[in-house]
Amino acid sequence: MGTDTPRFGTLVEAFQHTAIVSPDAVALRTPGHTQVLIWRDYAAQVRQVAAGLAGLGVRRGDTVALMMSNRVEFYPLEVGAQHLGATSFSVYNTLAPEQIAHVLGNAGARVVICESVHVARIRASGVDLDHIVCVDEASPGTLSVSDLIARGTADFDFDGAWRAVRPEDVATLIYTSGTTGNPKGVETTHANLMYQAYAVAAVLGVEFGDRMTSYLPSAHIADRFTSLYLQEVFGTEIIVVADPKLIAGALPDARPTIWGGVPRVWEKLKAGLEMAVAGEPDEARRQALQWALAVGAKRGSYQLAGQPVPDDVANEWARADELVLRALRAKLGLDQMKWALVGGSPVPPETLVFFAGLGFPMTEIWGMSELSCMCTVSPPHEAKLGAVGRLLPGMEAKVADDGELLIRGPLVMKGYRREPQKTAEAIDAEGWLHTGDVARFDDEGYLHVVDRKKELIISSGGKNMSPANIENAIKAETPLVGAISVIGDNRPYVTALIVLDAESAEPYAVQHHLADASATTLAADPGVVAEIADGLARGNARLSRVEQVKKFRILPTFWEPGGEELTLTLKNKRRIIVEKYAQEIDDMYATETRPGVHETPALENVAGAL
Numbered sequence: 001m002g003t004d005t006p007r008f009g010t011l012v013e014a015f016q017h018t019a020i021v022s023p024d025a026v027a028l029r030t031p032g033h034t035q036v037l038i039w040r041d042y043a044a045q046v047r048q049v050a051a052g053l054a055g056l057g058v059r060r061g062d063t064v065a066l067m068m069s070n071r072v073e074f075y076p077l078e079v080g081a082q083h084l085g086a087t088s089f090s091v092y093n094t095l096a097p098e099q100i101a102h103v104l105g106n107a108g109a110r111v112v113i114c115e116s117v118h119v120a121r122i123r124a125s126g127v128d129l130d131h132i133v134c135v136d137e138a139s140p141g142t143l144s145v146s147d148l149i150a151r152g153t154a155d156f157d158f159d160g161a162w163r164a165v166r167p168e169d170v171a172t173l174i175y176t177s178g179t180t181g182n183p184k185g186v187e188t189t190h191a192n193l194m195y196q197a198y199a200v201a202a203v204l205g206v207e208f209g210d211r212m213t214s215y216l217p218s219a220h221i222a223d224r225f226t227s228l229y230l231q232e233v234f235g236t237e238i239i240v241v242a243d244p245k246l247i248a249g250a251l252p253d254a255r256p257t258i259w260g261g262v263p264r265v266w267e268k269l270k271a272g273l274e275m276a277v278a279g280e281p282d283e284a285r286r287q288a289l290q291w292a293l294a295v296g297a298k299r300g301s302y303q304l305a306g307q308p309v310p311d312d313v314a315n316e317w318a319r320a321d322e323l324v325l326r327a328l329r330a331k332l333g334l335d336q337m338k339w340a341l342v343g344g345s346p347v348p349p350e351t352l353v354f355f356a357g358l359g360f361p362m363t364e365i366w367g368m369s370e371l372s373c374m375c376t377v378s379p380p381h382e383a384k385l386g387a388v389g390r391l392l393p394g395m396e397a398k399v400a401d402d403g404e405l406l407i408r409g410p411l412v413m414k415g416y417r418r419e420p421q422k423t424a425e426a427i428d429a430e431g432w433l434h435t436g437d438v439a440r441f442d443d444e445g446y447l448h449v450v451d452r453k454k455e456l457i458i459s460s461g462g463k464n465m466s467p468a469n470i471e472n473a474i475k476a477e478t479p480l481v482g483a484i485s486v487i488g489d490n491r492p493y494v495t496a497l498i499v500l501d502a503e504s505a506e507p508y509a510v511q512h513h514l515a516d517a518s519a520t521t522l523a524a525d526p527g528v529v530a531e532i533a534d535g536l537a538r539g540n541a542r543l544s545r546v547e548q549v550k551k552f553r554i555l556p557t558f559w560e561p562g563g564e565e566l567t568l569t570l571k572n573k574r575r576i577i578v579e580k581y582a583q584e585i586d587d588m589y590a591t592e593t594r595p596g597v598h599e600t601p602a603l604e605n606v607a608g609a610l
Contacts, residue, residue, distance in 0.1 A: 007198060010190040011171060011232050012083050012162040014197075018235040019043035021208055027231070028072045028238050031250040035072050039235070042076060049080025050161060051152025056111060056131055060085030060164060063107045063173075067091040067114040067122070069242050070214050070223075073135050073145070077113050078218075078228065082171065083162040087187075089173040090219035094562040097124035102182050104129070106417055107173055116142075167191035173417055174221045174369040185417030188221075192372040195410040196225065197233040199392040203377055204339050204363075208235035210257045211336075213250065215241040220569060222344060225373040226260065245503070248272065251333030259334065260341025260365075263351065263472075264570050268503070270354050271479035273332075275507075292324035296357025304353050304385040317357075325359050339363055339380050343388065345571060346449065346468040348476035352385045364388045366449055370426065370433055372411045376447045387446035397441070398432070404453050405439040406432040438466075455574055457489040463546045467574070470494065473542045474549065478535030480504055480528065483559045483566060485577045486549065487585050493550040495588040497581055498532055499565075502558040520556040529554065529598055536600045551588045553596045555581070 008014040023040035030036075037045075058064060064081040066088065068074055081088035091103055091112075104112070104127040112122055113133040119142060122132060131143055138144035171190045175183040200206065214227035227238050239254040241247050248269060251259075261269075277293065280286035299317045302309045309317075329335040340355065343365035356362045361380030366388035367373050378389035391397055395409035408431045415423035427433050438450040450456075451466035458464055467486045474496065475481055482501030488494040500522050509517035512527055522528050532554060540548040562568040565577050578585065587594035 007194075008233075009167040009194060010165045010169070011193060011229060012079075012165050012190075014194070015043075015046070015079060015082075015232040016162065018208070018232060021235055025209065025235070026237050027235075028075055028240060030072060030240055030242075031246075031253040035240075037072055037075070042079075045076035046080045046083060047158050048149045048152060049076050050083040050158055051156040052148040052150070053081055053084055053086070053111065054156050054161065055151030055153060056148070058084055058086050058111060060161075060169070061087070062111075063087045063089070063109045065089060065091050065104060065107060065109040065112045066218070067093060067112060067118050068135055068218075069093060069115065070216075070218065070240050071135070071242060072240050074218060074240075075228070075231075075238075077135070077145070079232065083158070083165070085161065085165040085169055087170045087173060089175075090217070090224065092175075092217055092219045092562060092568050093118065094560075094568065095121075097121050097126075101125035101127055103175055103185070106182075106185050108418075113148075165190065167194065168414075170414060172224065174224070175219065176369050184419060184422060186369045187414040187417055188369075188372055189414050192411055192413065193225070193229050194233070195394070196372040196374070196392075197230055199394065199411075200230070200374065200377065201234065202393060204258075204379060206230055206234045206236065206258070210234070210236045210338075211239065211254060212236050212256050212258050213239045213241055213247065213254050215244045215247045215250070216261070217568070221367075221369045221373045222260075222262070226258070226341075248332075252331070253333065255333050255336050257336050257338050258341075259337055260343070262344035262570060263342060263347035266342055266347065266351050266355065267475060267479075268501075269332075270351055271504070274479065288324055289328070292320040292328070293354075293357070295320040296325065296359070297353060298357070300353035300355075300357035300385070303356050304349055306384060321359055329359060334360065337361055341365055341377075343367065343374065344569060346451070346472055348472040349386050350476035356385060366437075366447055368435060370413045370435075371407060372413070375407060375411055378446070384444070384446050387442065387448050389447065390445045391447070397447075399440060400434075402453070403438040403440075403450070405435045405437045405447075405449075407435055408432045457486075457494075459488055459494075459546060460490050460492050461546070465494070465547050467572075470539075470543060470547050470549065471496075474536055474539035476542075477538040478532055480508065480531060481535070483570075483572070485565075485572050485574065487578070487588070491589060494547060495585070496536070496549045496552040497577065497584065498552055498554045499557065499559045500528070500554065502560075505558075518556075519558050523554040523556040523596075533598060533601055537603045540600060541603045549600050551597055551599055553584055553588060553598065555584070 019039045024038050027039045027042045028037040064086045078088050110130045112129055116134045116137050116139045119139045133143045133148050167190045169190055170187045171193055172188050174186040214223055216223035218224055230236055231238055241250045277289045295316050299309050299313055340360045340362050352362055363378055363380045363383040365374045366376045376389040376391055398406050412433045436453050438453050440448050451468045456464055457467055470486045471484045474484055480500055483499040485497045486494055505517040505522055514521055536549050559565045561570055565573055588597050
C-alpha cells in the first residue's frame with residue numbers, strides 16, 4: 001500500500017473509492033472466466049441491491065443474513081446491505097434447523113438471502129423473518145433477486161445512506177465455532193475491519209489487482225476478511241471457487257498473488273504432491289522430483305531451526321529450483337504468490353518446511369474472530385518458521401501469570417451479540433481480551449502459541465502436554481489421517497483416536513483393491529493399520545518420551561466439519577469426543593488387549609525410519 005493511498009473510516013467509503021480506480025478491471029470471476037463482474041457493474045449492482053433492501057424496509061442497524069455457497073452473486077448482495085448501514089453476515093450452509101434458529105435469532109436477522117436449497121431448513125428453524133430472498137430459482141413464498149431489485153424506488157437516497165454509515169457501526173457478525181455450547185456472535189465494526197485492512201497491508205502489501213481466491217465458507221472470518229473486506233479497501237481480483245474440494249484444480253487458472261489456507265488445506269496439498277511424485281511413471285522424472293523435494297526439505301529444515309542456510313545447500317537448492325521447483329510451482333498455479341498464509345490452528349512444522357523448501361513465501365499468522373481476523377503476521381522474508389509472526393502495528397500483548405495471552409488494541413471486537421456477561425468474561429475492565437491461548441514471545445518479538453488453555457492435558461505423573469503439538473507431529477507423518485484426538489489427561493500414558501481422511505479413502509481403496517471405501521472397511525484393513533502405526537512411530541520420534549502415543553485405534557467413521565466431533569473450522573470438540581468415545585478410550589487403557597486397539601511400534605521396527 002503506497003503512502004499516497006487515501007484512508008477511509010468505513011468499508012462503504014473505501015468501496016466507493018475503489019470502484020472508480022479502474023472501472024473496467026475485473027473485480028470478480030469464476031475459474032475459466034465463465035462468469036465475470038467488472039468494477040463498474042459491481043458498483044451498479046450494489047446500488048440496486050441497496051435500493052431494493054431499503055424498499056423491503058431494511059435500515060441502518062438492521063441485520064441481513066446470507067446463506068449460500070461461494071459465488072459471484074454474493075458480493076453485490078453483501079456490499080449492498082453494507083451501504084444501508086446494515087449488519088450483514090453469513091450463515092454456515094451445513095447448520096441444522098435448531099442451529100439456524102439460534103444464529104438468526106441471536107443476530108436479530110430480518111432478511112435472509114440464500115440459495116433455494118436452504119429455504120426448507122430456514123423455515124424449519126421457526127425464526128420469524130420479514131423476507132427470504134433466493135439468489136437462484138425462487139422457491140414459493142420467497143423473493144427472487146429481480147423481485148428484490150424491483151422494490152427499489154427512484155427517490156432512494158443512495159449517497160445519503162452510505163454516507164450515514166459510521167465507523168462504530170457493526171459491519172458483520174462472526175459466529176464462533178463453539179467447541180462447547182452455542183456459538184457466540186462476535187460483533188465486528190467497520191473501524192475494526194478498516195484497521196485490520198490497513199495494518200495487514202502495511203506489513204504485507206496489498207495492491208489493486210492482486211489476485212486471491214474465495215473458497216472457504218464466507219461465514220469464516222478468514223474468507224470474509226481476505227476475499228471481501230480486503231477487496232473493498234484495495235481492489236483485489238477475487239476468483240470464486242464454489243466448492244473447496246476444487247481449489248487445487250482452480251489454482252492454475254487463478255494464479256493468485258496472495259493465497260492461504262488453514263493447515264488442513266496445506267497438509268492435503270502436501271499429501272497430494274507427495275502421492276503424485278511417488279506415482280510418477282517416468283523414472284527419470286520421478287527421481288528428479290524426489291531429488292528436488294529432498295533438497296527443498298534440507299533447506300527448509302535450516303529455516304525452521306532459525307539457522308543460516310549453508311552455501312552448498314543454497315547452491316544445490318538454486319539448481320533444484322532452476323531445473324524442477326520453478327516448473328512445479330507453475331504447474332500448481334502458485335508461481336506468482338507474493339505471500340502464502342497459513343493459520344487458523346496449529347500447523348505441523350514439517351508442512352511449513354515442505355512448502356518453504358518448494359520456494360513458497362510462507363508466513364504463519366495468528367488471530368481469532370474476536371480480533372477481526374489476524375493479529376500477528378510477518379512479511380515472508382522476515383517470517384520465522386514455527387512462529388506466528390509479530391504483532392500488527394498498534395496492538396498490545398502481555399502474557400498472564402498462568403501463560404494465557406492477553407491482547408488489547410483497535411482489533412478487539414465490540415462484544416458478543418446480546419451476551420454482556422460473556423463479553424465481560426472475555427474483555428476485562430482494562431480492555432484486555434483474554435484469548436484462551438497459552439503462548440510466549442521470543443527475544444525478537446515473535447509469538448509462539450503452545451495450545452488452548454483449556455485443552456492442555458496433564459498426565460497422571462503431572463506432566464503438562466499440548467495435544468495440538470502431539471497431533472501435529474503425528475499428522476505430519478500420516479497423510480491418511482483426516483483427524484486425530486489424543487487422550488492423556490490424568491492418564492498414565494498418551495493414546496490416540498484416529499479418523500481417516502474421507503477424500504483419501506476412495507483412491508486408497510482402489511489402489512489396494514479393497515472391497516469398498518467405507519470407514520469400516522478401511523479401519524479394519526491390515527494395510528491401513530500398518531501405515532498408520534508406522535506414521536505414529538515416526539511422529540513419536542519427534543516427541544519427548546512422555547508425549548509419545550503408546551496405543552491407538554482407528555474409528556470406523558469419518559468426522560465431518562460441523563458434526564458432533566469437529567467444529568466448522570476443523571477444531572476438535574474435545575469434551576464431546578471424550579464423552580462419545582468413552583468406551584473406546586477406556587479400552588486403550590485396559591490391562592488386556594481389546595479388539596481394535598493397536599500398539600505403536602518402536603521406530604527401529606518401521607521401514608524407512610527417520
